[in-house]
Amino acid sequence: MAQSKKKDSASPTAQYFAAVLxxxxxxxxxxxxxxxxxxxYTGSAVSAVETCAKPPTDAFIEAADMALDxxxxxxxxxxxxxxxxxxxHFQGFVQLEQEAVSVSSYCTQLIDGLLQTKEYAREVLVHAFPPLEEQEIADLTEARMDRKALLDRKPGAVVSVILEEAALRRQIGGPELMRAQYAHLIECAARPNIVIQVMPMSRAGHAGLQGPMKLxxxxxxxxxxxxxxxxxSILLSKPDEVGVLSRRYxxxxxxxxGPDESVSFIEQLMGEL
Incomplete structure (x- = not known):
């Protein structure tokens, strides 16, 4: 009965993969x-995938494809x-994001998922409510890391990220985790296809007070x-609506x-830890 419940809750693709395997x-x-x-792998790992008790990882799929020719x-x-x-609600956008030639985001609460370290991403998901099961947290963390593929593809997407100072100062996971996250942002900002800017809290009034967005x-x-x-979520494509938000961005x-000032700002935050 337990096995049947797991199979019924698995996605159609996971069920089909299990059957083909x-x-x-x-x-x-x-x-x-x-x-x-x-x-x-162990025989129990193969059994877990075939019974849909556990979804297959990319590495498992690659190994199975090779082993079975x-x-x-x-x-x-x-x-x-x-x-x-x-x-x-996010699946449709992810497909578009992975094919995009440019991605521009304005983030108010958290660092953009494309620029998160694995540890930061996991910690954010740990605090989700309603609480997620450990396997869900692991799967969603890996999924978020998979999105980074668009940064390395050839040609890579041009990425522009504006981060509210509040998002940077929020101590997700504590000082050590945030120090690593700041270092990662600085490394990302050095890449030719990524621009990171900070909106300081000293800018009391600005055009982003109506909320975050991603273009x-x-x-x-x-x-x-x-x-x-x-x-x-909402995905807008009407020229008039997109035009207004593009100008706002x-x-x-x-x-x-500016980009250089922003990196210096992040370095300053890193030094405060």
């Missing part, structure tokens, strides 16, 4: 233990399974705006500290 394994006459040995049949599921790690430009040069709050950027 089991079929391919049986076709070549291997037990779960024998397949696990070929892959460098599947010719990419299993590997083809990676992209879809990655997508299903995200909350439903993307698709490969066909279509601009869109994504906004999210409390598990709800431009004003926010002009009112924030």
């Amino acid at each position: 089991r079929l391919l394994r049986q076709q070549v006459g291997l037990t779960q233990e024998e397949l696990g040995e070929r892959m460098g 599947a010719g990419g049949l299993l590997r083809a599921a990676i992209k879809l399974l990655r997508l299903e790690r995200y909350p439903v 993307i430009e698709t490969p066909d040069e279509t601009p869109m705006v994504y906004m999210e709050s409390n598990g709800r 431009a004003m926010i950027r002009s009112q924030a500290l």
Whole structure:
């Protein structure tokens, strides 16, 4: 009964992957233990995936595809399974984000997910409410790290991030974790395709007081705006609506500290820990 419940709660893609994995394994006459040995995993790890007790990791899928000589049949599921790690309201945007030629965000509460360290991302998810199960936290953390692929692809996306000082000062996970996060931001800012700016609290009034936003430009040069709050999201594509928010973002950027000043500001925060 417990196994049936786990299978029913698994995503359709995970269920299909489990069925194909089991079929391919049986076709070549291997037990779960024998397949696990070929892959460098335990038989119980193979069983967990085949019964949908645990979703397969990218590494597991790659190993299974090679061990079963599947010719990419299993590997083809990676992209879809990655997508299903995200909350439903975020999945459509992630697809657009990964293909975007530019991504511009204004963040008020937390550091942008594209620039978070793994430890910072996990700590944020630990404090989610309602509380998440440990496996959910692990899966969502990995999913957030997967989004960073757009920073390294060729050609890489141009990324502009404006961070409210309050988001930088919020001590997620304590001083040591934040020191590492600040160092990561400084490293990111040194990359040619990433610009980081800080909106200081001394700028009492500015154009961003109406809330955070994320702008993307698709490969066909279509601009869109994504906004999210409390598990709800909206994706705007109408030229008039996008135009207003694009101009607002431009004003926010002009009112924030410049890139060099922003890095110095982050270095100062790092020195205060």
